[in-house]
Amino acid sequence: MGEYFIEPGLDPRKDHVLYRDDEHLVVYLGTQEGSEDVDVNSYLIVSRGKGILIDPGGYKIFSKVLANSSKYIDPRNIEYVYLCHQDPDVAGSLPLWREVSNAKILVHWLWTRFLPHFGFEDSKSVTHELPDEGETMNFGATTLEFIPAHFLHSPGHFTIYDRRSKFLFTGDIGIAILDEPYIVVENMEKHIQAMKPIHERLMSTSAAIKLWLNRVKHLDIEAVLPQHGAIIPRKHVGRFFDFLANLKTGVDIMR
Ligand SMILES: [Fe+2]
Ligand SMILES: [Fe+2]
Numbered sequence: 001m002g003e004y005f006i007e008p009g010l011d012p013r014k015d016h017v018l019y020r021d022d023e024h025l026v027v028y029l030g031t032q033e034g035s036e037d038v039d040v041n042s043y044l045i046v047s048r049g050k051g052i053l054i055d056p057g058g059y060k061i062f063s064k065v066l067a068n069s070s071k072y073i074d075p076r077n078i079e080y081v082y083l084c085h086q087d088p089d090v091a092g093s094l095p096l097w098r099e100v101s102n103a104k105i106l107v108h109w110l111w112t113r114f115l116p117h118f119g120f121e122d123s124k125s126v127t128h129e130l131p132d133e134g135e136t137m138n139f140g141a142t143t144l145e146f147i148p149a150h151f152l153h154s155p156g157h158f159t160i161y162d163r164r165s166k167f168l169f170t171g172d173i174g175i176a177i178l179d180e181p182y183i184v185v186e187n188m189e190k191h192i193q194a195m196k197p198i199h200e201r202l203m204s205t206s207a208a209i210k211l212w213l214n215r216v217k218h219l220d221i222e223a224v225l226p227q228h229g230a231i232i233p234r235k236h237v238g239r240f241f242d243f244l245a246n247l248k249t250g251v252d253i254m255r
Helices: 059-070 094-100 188-202 206-216 234-245
Strands: 015-020 024-029 043-047 050-054 078-082 104-108 127-130 135-139 142-148 158-162 167-171 223-226
Touching: 024 059, 050 059, 059 094, 078 094, 142 206, 158 206, 188 234, 206 234, 223 234
Parallel strands: 050 078, 078 104, 104 127, 167 223
Antiparallel strands: 015 024, 024 043, 043 050, 135 142, 142 158, 158 167
8 A cells, every 4th residue: 555665875964764655654753873873763654744753863863853753743733752761861851852742751660750851841641551461553554563562671661563655664673773873674693793782681581572572473564664774674573583583691691
């Protein structure tokens, strides 16, 4: 029904439409900078004119994310700013988003009372809390499934399946530390070597990985879109799940 634009060689410093149909759009916001700091991937869904910003990123990339989002939607029409978890690389720009939009913050319930420490008041009234078991939400022309991924790595962590684009937004699962930034995986075996050390350190235990795999492995997935590293296209998703299923992480290897 729609068209995909996921090709190796896309410039990670520029925004790109990744999926488009007549009512629904998914955009990578061009957030990688190739700096010494941890680079992030921020995404935007626009569906029937309503927006959801997925992992807006830290304070320092706010102006870029705002400028690039504004090419696709008036920020006042962004209904939700979603945080897969509480980390500063995901949520540091939140007070600035509170200034330019009336978006509700979508986040696991555990983090609501921590959010004021990012620098704004009254987080309870502006937060849509996700329960432990997740939630299914009709949004514009799509349905979004908020799928629990707790302890991977945060104790309140979510992934999102967008039924319209068939994209799985995986937060800190599937991330990679890249020497040279790229946004679409071409060489999967090389990419796995870039994913392995950070998963071993960040993910609490392989038992949590297995729980999550059981929740997502039946889905029809066009691409995996993590919050760092590169997008894993359909042809490599099986290999990605296989990599995770066989991984020992966190307390499995470090005691
Ligand atoms: Fe994180
Ligand atoms: Fe992260």
